[in-house]
Structure formats: C-alpha cells, structure tokens
Amino acid sequence: MSPDAPRTSGPAASIGNLIRRPEFGTLIGTIVVYAFFASLGGKVFLGAPGWSAFLTMAAEVGIIALPVGLLMIAGELDISVGAVVPAAALTCALVSGHYDLPTWYGVLAGLAVGLMIGFINGYLVSRTAIPSLIITIGTMFGTMGLTLGLTVLIAGSTGVFMTPDPVAKLMLGESINFMFRVTIFWWLGFALVIYYLLHVAPWGNWVFALGGDRDSARNAGIPIRRVTIGLYMLSGFAAAFVGVSQVLTFGSAQVAAGQAFIFNSIMCVVIGGVLLTGGAGSVVGIVLGTLTFSIVNQGIFFSGLDPNYGSIIIGALLLIAVMSNDTFRKLALSYATKK
Amino acid sequence: MADKTPVIELRNVDKSFGPIDVLHEISLKVNEGEVLCLLGDNGAGKSTLIKTLAGVHQPTRGEILLDGQPVRFSRPKQAQEMGIATVHQFGGTFPLMSIGRSFFAGVEPTRGWGPFKVYDRKTANRIAVEAVQNFGITRIDDGDRLVGGLSGGERQSLAIARAVHFGARVLILDEPTAALGVKQAAHVLRIVNEAKRRGLAVIFITHQVMHAMAVGDHFAVLIRGAIAADFRKGEKTREEIADLMAGGESMADLESSIEGYMESHDGHVPPPVH
Ligand SMILES: Nc1ncnc2c1ncn2[C@@H]1O[C@H](COP(=O)(O)OP(=O)(O)OP(=O)(O)O)[C@@H](O)[C@H]1O
Ligand SMILES: [Mg+2]
Numbered sequence: 001m002s003p004d005a006p007r008t009s010g011p012a013a014s015i016g017n018l019i020r021r022p023e024f025g026t027l028i029g030t031i032v033v034y035a036f037f038a039s040l041g042g043k044v045f046l047g048a049p050g051w052s053a054f055l056t057m058a059a060e061v062g063i064i065a066l067p068v069g070l071l072m073i074a075g076e077l078d079i080s081v082g083a084v085v086p087a088a089a090l091t092c093a094l095v096s097g098h099y100d101l102p103t104w105y106g107v108l109a110g111l112a113v114g115l116m117i118g119f120i121n122g123y124l125v126s127r128t129a130i131p132s133l134i135i136t137i138g139t140m141f142g143t144m145g146l147t148l149g150l151t152v153l154i155a156g157s158t159g160v161f162m163t164p165d166p167v168a169k170l171m172l173g174e175s176i177n178f179m180f181r182v183t184i185f186w187w188l189g190f191a192l193v194i195y196y197l198l199h200v201a202p203w204g205n206w207v208f209a210l211g212g213d214r215d216s217a218r219n220a221g222i223p224i225r226r227v228t229i230g231l232y233m234l235s236g237f238a239a240a241f242v243g244v245s246q247v248l249t250f251g252s253a254q255v256a257a258g259q260a261f262i263f264n265s266i267m268c269v270v271i272g273g274v275l276l277t278g279g280a281g282s283v284v285g286i287v288l289g290t291l292t293f294s295i296v297n298q299g300i301f302f303s304g305l306d307p308n309y310g311s312i313i314i315g316a317l318l319l320i321a322v323m324s325n326d327t328f329r330k331l332a333l334s335y336a337t338k339k
Numbered sequence: 340m341a342d343k344t345p346v347i348e349l350r351n352v353d354k355s356f357g358p359i360d361v362l363h364e365i366s367l368k369v370n371e372g373e374v375l376c377l378l379g380d381n382g383a384g385k386s387t388l389i390k391t392l393a394g395v396h397q398p399t400r401g402e403i404l405l406d407g408q409p410v411r412f413s414r415p416k417q418a419q420e421m422g423i424a425t426v427h428q429f430g431g432t433f434p435l436m437s438i439g440r441s442f443f444a445g446v447e448p449t450r451g452w453g454p455f456k457v458y459d460r461k462t463a464n465r466i467a468v469e470a471v472q473n474f475g476i477t478r479i480d481d482g483d484r485l486v487g488g489l490s491g492g493e494r495q496s497l498a499i500a501r502a503v504h505f506g507a508r509v510l511i512l513d514e515p516t517a518a519l520g521v522k523q524a525a526h527v528l529r530i531v532n533e534a535k536r537r538g539l540a541v542i543f544i545t546h547q548v549m550h551a552m553a554v555g556d557h558f559a560v561l562i563r564g565a566i567a568a569d570f571r572k573g574e575k576t577r578e579e580i581a582d583l584m585a586g587g588e589s590m591a592d593l594e595s596s597i598e599g600y601m602e603s604h605d606g607h608v609p610p611p612v613h
Binding site: 220275 | 393395414415416419420425427430431432433434435436440441443444445446447449455456457458485487488
C-alpha cells in the first residue's frame with residue numbers, strides 16, 4: 001500500500017486504516033469478479049488458459065494504464081496513447097521490416113516516436129490553458145493521420161511485415177509455453193518502477209501535489225512544467241513499448257490498431273481507485289483495477305455468457321468504482337487518530 | 340536606520356496582465372527586523388504585489404532588489420531558494436495529501452544514495468508536526484493525517500508554519516489571520532514579532548486594524564494598484580489608519596486626488612503622502 005496510509009499501532013487500527021484505502025475496494029472487486037467467472041468458467045478459466053488470457057490482456061493495457069494513472073493523479077488525461085501504439089508499431093515495422101535494418105533500430109525508433117509525442121503533449125498541456133483532453137485528442141488525430149499517410153506513402157499499404165531477430169523477439173515478443181507472453185513480466189517491471197517513482201521517490205509527491213492544487217504546487221516551488229512533460233513522455237513511452245512488443249510478437253503492424261487502449265486504460269485506472277478529479281491514487285490500485293478489468297473482459301469468453309454482458313459488467317464496475325472512490329475519499333478525510 | 344541596505348526593495352514596479360494594469364510605480368523598502376503592513380481595499384493589488392515578490396509573477400517594469408542586489412525570479416522556486424517564503428491568500432496546502440507531505444511539497448527530505456532517493460516520511464512528519472504544534476495546535480500529532488481533514492484555521496496554520504520554517508530572509512503573509520480564531524490569530528501575530536526579532540523582513544497583509552497595529556513598523560496603503568500612503572508607526576493615529584483601511588472620508592479624498600493627479604500627469608501617480 002502507499003506509504004501514506006494512515007498508520008497507528010495495533011491490529012484494530014491497521015484494519016481500520018486498510019479498509020479506508022480505495023485499493024481495498026478494488027481488491028474486493030478483483031476477488032468478486034474472479035470468483036464469479038471461476039464459478040461459470042470452471043476448470044478452463046481457473047487453469048493456465050484462463051490466466052494466460054486475462055494476464056496477457058492485463059499486461060498490455062496495464063503497461064499503458066500505469067502512466068495514464070499517474071497523469072490522472074496529476075489531474076490530466078492522455079487520449080493519444082491510442083494512436084501512439086500503432087504509430088510506434090509501424091515505425092518499428094517500417095525501419096526493421098520495410099527498410100530491413102537491424103531489429104534494435106526499429107525498436108528504438110518506435111520508442112522514440114512515443115517519447116516525442118509525449119513531449120509534444122506535455123509541452124502543449126503545460127504551456128497553454130487548453131484542457132489536456134482536447135490537446136491529446138488533437139495529437140491523437142494528428143498522429144493517426146501521419147501514421148496512415150506515411151505508411152501508405154512508404155510501404156504502399158496499411159500493414160507492414162517484419163521478421164524480428166531472435167534476441168529481440170525473446171525479450172519483447174516471446175511467449176512462454178505458447179501462452180504467457182513476456183509482456184507480463186515487463187508489466188511487473190513497469191509497475192515496480194512506477195511504484196518507486198510515485199510512492200518512494202520525492203518526485204511522487206510532486207505528482208500528487210500537481211493533481212491536488214496546481215497553483216499551490218507551483219507556488220511551493222515544484223517545477224510543474226517539467227513534471228507534466230515527464231509524465232506525458234512516460235505515457236508516450238509506455239504506449240510505444242506496447243506497440244513495439246506487438247510487432248515483435250505478431251511480425252506485423254496495422255494502422256488501425258490501438259483505439260481500444262484509450263478507454264480501457266482509463267477504465268483500469270478508475271476501477272483502481274484513482275480519483276477522476278486528481279490528487280489521489282496508488283500503483284497497487286491501478287494494478288488491481290487492470291486485473292479486474294481484464295478478468296471481466298476475458299472471463300466472459302470462458303463463461304458461456306453472451307459477450308455483451310461483459311460490457312454491462314464493466315459499465316457497472318466503473319460506476320461502482322467512481323461512487324466508492326468518492327466515499328473512500330470522504331472516509332480518508334474524516335480520519336483522525338483516536339486518542 | 341535610514342541608510343541601512345533594505346533586505347527587500349521595490350523600485351518603480353509596474354505589473355500588467357495584458358492590457359490590465361494592476362500595479363503602478365510601486366516603490367517600497369523593508370529593512371531587517373521590520374514589519375511592513377500592506378493595507379488596502381479588495382482588489383487594490385496587494386496579492387498581485389506580493390506574488391511579484393514571490394516569483395509567481397514577473398514585474399512588467401521596474402526592479403526588485405534583495406540585499407541591494409537586483410534580482411529577477413522567473414519561478415517561485417528561485418524566490419524560495421533566496422530565502423523568501425510566502426503564504427498565499429488561498430490554497431497553499433493539498434487536501435488529499437498527508438500533513439508531512441503537504442508541508443514539504445517541493446522540498447522533500449530524502450534519504451538513500453545517488454539517484455535512488457527515498458522520501459523520508461518519518462523526518463517529514465516529525466518536523467511538520469513539531470512546527471504545527473509550536474503554533475499552539477497541539478491536536479495535530481500524526482503527520483500521516485490528510486490535510487483535508489483539518490479545519491480551515493488548522494490548514495492556514497500549517498501553511499504559515501511551513502513558510503516560517505523555510506523563510507530565511509523575508510516572510511510574506513497574505514491575510515494570514517483571515518481564517519483564524521482569536522487564539523490562533525494572536526499566535527500568528529506573536530510569530531510575526533518573533534520573526535522580526537530574528538531579523539527577518541516581514542510583509543504582512545491584513546484587513547484588520549488591530550492586527551496591523553499590533554505588529555506593523557511601517558504601513559503602506561494601496562489604492563487601485565498605487566501606493567497612496569506610506570508612513571511609519573506613530574505617524575498616524577489608529578483612527579486615521581482605520582479610516583484609510585475602511586475607505587472612510589480620507590480614503591475617498593485620496594482616491595479622488597489620485598484620479599485627478601493621474602489625469603493631469605499623463606497617467607503617473609502622485610508621490611505617497613507621509
Ligand atoms: N492573473 C491576473 N490576470 C488579470 N487580472 C488580474 C490577475 N490577478 C489579479 N488581477 C486583477 O488585479 C486586481 C488586484 O487583485 P489582487 O488579488 O492583487 O487584489 P487584493 O488587493 O489582493 O484584494 P483582496 O483584498 O480581495 O485580496 C484585481 O482587479 C484583479 O482582478
Ligand atoms: Mg488578496
């Protein structure tokens with residue numbers, strides 16, 4: 001849990017503190033949806049196929065949801081991730097497939113595209129008073145248009161193939177037992193690094209302060225522009241990472257891929273207890289929210305239910321999450337050490 | 340007294356926001372161990388003036404001198420690093436952050452080595468709680484509590500305690516007593532006197548005559564962004580000050596005379612009355 005969890009000694013106090021954390025609600029949600037789909041999906045869902053399905057999905061959306069969550073804690077949104085995923089994938093495929101350069105060139109070029117779009121987002125958001133929702137919708141369309149235009153111009157089609165070299169494929173695009181993609185471990189790595197950044201390093205404090213009160217954060221001497229740009233570069237990088245790992249896994253990149261990441265990442269973050277108004281949230285919560293979302297999303301295929309019910313469940317989860325986040329916020333504010 | 344180098348000085352500072360001129364030719368000096376009370380009606384430009392000193396805004400014209408050296412702050416952080424600590428009128432704390440984290444926002448204590456810095460929660464909480472308790476708010480004993488759970492006055496006290504902790508040369512307080520009870524307000528005044536004794540230059544904004552009289556060595560009245568009166572303690576009676584602050588007779592006189600002067604002098608403001 002976050003180091004900010006109000007702490008006092010004694011088991012009663014710590015349970016009291018635990019249930020005041022928004023992550024606690026998310027954890028219950030995760031357990032409930034898992035139990036629900038386990039009861040419907042039976043052995044297959046409980047076994048490796050089930051875990052492989054929802055973990056693979058969770059890893060991809062989770063790598064993006066983590067930095068998007070940081071941004072939302074800081075009070076900003078990033079819609080452009082949906083365009084960065086295919087932009088990075090196509091850059092990688094064009095460099096290493098179409099031009100036949102070494103795989104690493106393509107990987108680095110793809111990641112650089114993500115960092116660059118992130119920088120543009122961060123720069124525009126920190127320099128103007130335009131809401132980040134609008135700015136990142138703009139950069140999303142810009143990126144999509146450029147990606148499509150340049151791909152057709154260079155490769156003459158909307159899809160590009162490449163054959164990754166074995167080491168790169170092993171690191172970014174391989175599956176263990178043909179089921180568990182290595183992106184699951186990368187997700188874990190991202191989660192640990194971002195946990196450190198948000199909850200351990202002093203920088204995390206700046207992110208919370210930025211989402212709490214932007215003017216006060218600036219007045220307190222926090223370099224809010226640098227933090228904003230850094231946050232957007234992080235989400236651009238993460239989206240590009242997912243795009244690149246997709247090319248290395250499947251050996252091809254398509255222009256129209258990645259839209260789903262926009263809403264999915266935001267939903268994972270909100271289910272994970274991050275306040276829509278910014279200022280509060282945790283990495284543990286975002287990871288749990290991502291798991292919950294992916295269990296519902298994939299569990300529906302194992303359950304024999306009409307897949308449309310999956311959307312209903314996710315919608316309901318989202319509403320419950322938003323309402324309970326608000327309740328947890330009130331509880332946390334009313335918390336006082338009883339003496 | 341007069342030939343000492345002031346800690347902070349403004350020379351002919353103008354501040355405009357685009358076409359809106361808020362401050363006109365402000366010149367002020369604050370010496371070491373002296374309290375300047377900045378008085379004036381709502382919208383007179385007091386907060387704008389101190390934000391210019393705190394690095395939030397940059398002067399459009401004119402200069403700011405710190406210990407006689409011209410300085411230009413492009414960010415609040417730079418002002419802070421030179422020992423200017425400010426409590427702004429609104430905000431200053433973060434409702435969903437813990438007391439310790441809010442207190443140290445931007446200047447977090449760390450432990451650990453190299454690039455792997457760890458936020459030192461224990462130290463932050465201990466110092467923050469001590470600072471607030473020194474303020475007479477002994478109910479706060481847990482630095483992990485969220486700021487949003489505190490009362491308005493407690494939050495204000497936290498913000499003041501922070502400025503006192505970090506302010507090495509200049510302490511700027513924008514209506515610090517506005518949200519406070521009688522006891523806490525008295526405490527702020529005591530703290531201002533204590534800061535003065537330690538040799539800080541203090542700029543204190545208030546709408547309450549009693550509070551101004553209790554700590555002020557030097558008073559400046561702002562009317563529509565210009566200094567309308569600038570006098571030292573004892574040069575005016577309480578009634579005259581109250582009148583200036585409350586916008587009574589003499590206030591109306593001043594206002595109309597300023598307007599007349601500005602019309603006949605190409606928009607320049609008259610020298611302050613003494
Ligand atoms: N960023 C800004 N852009 C445009 N105008 C501004 C800005 N900040 C302040 N002003 C204007 O400057 C004038 C002075 O505002 P300021 O906040 O300095 O007043 P004040 O003396 O602190 O008043 P109060 O006693 O109510 O706190 C107001 O008319 C305000 O509208
Ligand atoms: Mg003001």
